[in-house]
Amino acid sequence: MATSDRELRMGVSDARANLTxxxxxxxxxxxxxxxxxxxxPQAVLVSHDFYEQALSDRARLESLEK
Incomplete structure (x- = not known):
């Protein structure tokens, strides 16, 4: 069920069965x-680095909005 090289769609049950x-x-x-x-879509799993970058980007955007 791959949609691109960077994204994979997977049912929650399949993900649970193949978590590793x-x-x-x-x-x-x-x-x-x-x-x-x-x-x-219910949720997205991303790497920790991606998550940290998203948090940083969000904080930067929020500070620019003020």
Missing amino acids: EVIAKVRLLGQCVVLTRREK
Whole structure:
């Protein structure tokens, strides 16, 4: 169910059953994993580096808005 090289869509049950592999794809390959339930996106797994960068970007944007 891959949608691009950087993003993978996967059902929550499949992700749970293959959690070690999913984490490896996120951490080592830099893929974002969109978790779905009944084909609707529920959450996204991203690497810790991506998350930290997103937090930093958000803080920077919020400070620019003030």
